[in-house]
Amino acid sequence: GDSVTQMEGPVTLSEEAFLTINCTYTATGYPSLFWYVQYPGEGLQLLLKATKADDKGSNKGFEATYRKETTSFHLEKGSVQVSDSAVYFCALKNTGFQKLVFGTGTRLLVSP
């Protein structure tokens, strides 16, 4: 079945550091890919998405590129802030299916 693998956390960075959170997927067909973010005590909210190969999703300084050849959708940000501290989830949704499949989440901790 479809699955998503994320790097283990926590990822601990200083403010203004470069962020990469790795995400790879296994799926039949042509899934859409998502990054969701969960701030403490809250539900998940969509950060960015990409619906086809080579698409780049971006939002709030975060970017991720849909790489079909490596089945990856790594999340990057050039300069993180303390307010970016949260748990980040990679997810996929396959064509014709209603279900979102999530990775295990990666906690990001940014210190001043």
Next chain:
Amino acid sequence: NAGVTQTPKFQVLKTGQSMTLQCAQDMNHNSMYWYRQDPGMGLRLIYYSASEGTTDKGEVPNGYNVSRLNKREFSLRLESAAPSQTSVYFCASSSGQGEGEAFFGQGTRLTVV
């Protein structure tokens, strides 16, 4: 801008008790979902409803039942709670079409003692 509303936010149950988690969305979405979130496990799908009148099992349906009461509401019932059901439960909805994003409620933190 209510979005997806879950009740209650917190609940403590004794083993064997029953309860229903309520979820309502006001976005006219077709699809609704129940997930549980456990440390190191990410979000796992319990049940989902692709449209009003239909429900399907997800990855971890045992011990749960659901009801899609109407297009707005999707409830999750624990008939006989067990400590293994201690978790944070999230309801979500989406248009169900194409790559429509899912919108999540704030979650219900359930502890079974």
